[in-house]
Amino acid sequence: MKLYPINAGNFKLDGGAMFGVVPKVIWNKTNPADEKNLIDIAARCLLIEDGDRLLLIDTGMGNKQSDKFFSYYSLWGDDSIDRSLQKYGFHRDDITDVFMTHLHFDHCGGTVQWNTDRTGYELAFKNARVWSNEEHWQWATKPNPREKASFLKENILPIQESGHLNFVKRSGEAFQTNSELGFDILFADGHTDKQMIPHIQYQDKTIVFMADLLPTAGHIPLPYVMGYDTRPLLTMPEKALFLENAAKNNWYLFLEHDAHNEIITVQQTEKGVRLKDVYTFNELFN
Template identity: 70%
Template sequence: MKIYPIETGNFKLDGGAMFGVVPKTIWQKTNPADANNLIDMSMRCMLIENGQQLILIDTGLGAKQSEKFFSYYYLYGDFSLNSSLKKLGYHRDDITDVFLTHLHFDHCGGVIEWNTSKSMLQPAFKNAKIWSNNAHWKWATEPNPREKASFLKENIFPIEENGQLNFIDNNGQNSLGFDILFMDGHTEKQMLPKITYQGKTIVFMADLLPTIGHIPLPYVMGYDTRPLLTIKEKDNFLKEAADNNYYLFLEHDAHHELCTVMHTEKGVRLKNTHKFIDIFN
């Protein structure tokens, strides 16, 4: 098995929305905001070579939305999914499986694209199975008012229409070579891959832990549908991560790829941050 971080692009989100009830005077120490109160965010995905499988975890925003849509999120930097794959000698058509942690647009937007003439939508990974789970799919295709703007039908319904949709079962059993942790605080049945690699454990954090600034328990996003449940899930997970020295792969932290955590008198806190290549080679 080989694992690679895949940078698909950076964007900005409102710092207040990202930290909920935590005051700006506190959260800006780890996540400084610009003049518009926006903080830096990454859309860092993961590529796994596992025998004959080439698995992509999440896809970033993609490129099919309107200029107006993208203007809301202040995209910046030179990263793209295509260029990141190319650096590794791969193309979208080589991907055998796309695993979606959940169906919010910044995690799944790249799974569907326009055709050349922009007359119809088509699979961005034409040879891949696309993985979700039944409970989350139902949640996303019958969205609640709070999340409706994050579940874009043009990202979701074509997956099924194209015949690519596959479901992970309720116990997390799968053929992808890693375990899955289900989390319900951010959205129904978000899936976090838990991967044994080079004798260590990596957990792809998705939106349970967006950045290192979100490690303290009350630091929960305003986007979460069940914030008290997020706190409970995060508490249980971070204790386990500290006990077992898990490496936490940060999808949304624009400045840190990995972190580890440790127990302190104040609860679980940051231990170290790392570049992926410095730990795994």
């Protein structure tokens, strides 16, 4: 097995929305905002090469939305899935599986693209099976008013129409092994219903793809919960239990949305779990 970080692009989000009830004077120390109160955000995906399988976790925003849509998110930098794949000698047609932690547009938008004449949509990874779970799929295709703007039908319905949609089978446990995909999955409900957090065993380390359970290193303290979370009072105990396990077991946390910190570890302190070390992917694995 080999892992590759894949940057699908960078954007900005409102810092207040990203930190909920936490005052700006506090979160601005770790996630400094610009003059519009926006903070740097990444769409850092993860590619797993394992034998004949090439599995991509999350796909970023994609590029099919309107200029007006993208203007809300202040895109920056020149990273893309295609450039990142090419860096490692791969093409999107090589991808055999796309695993979506959840179906918010900034995590799954790159899974679907315009067709050649822009009359409809097609899979951006034409040879890939696409993985979600049935409970989250139902949640996303019949969205509540709070999340409706994040679950875009053009990102979701073409996957099912393509015939490539697969559901991860759940045992009912929050944490379970998935032998078909080759990694363990933690199901978390605070951010959105049945978000999936992969735990990957790699070079004697546990790499956890954090998705929106821990967006950035600045979100480690328990009350630092995004305004986007549908059940913030559930996010806190989910995060507390996860961080305790991460500190105890020295897990390496792969941050999808932290534009400046790729991988971190955490430790127990008198103030609770806090940041321990920060690594680049290359420092750990090259």
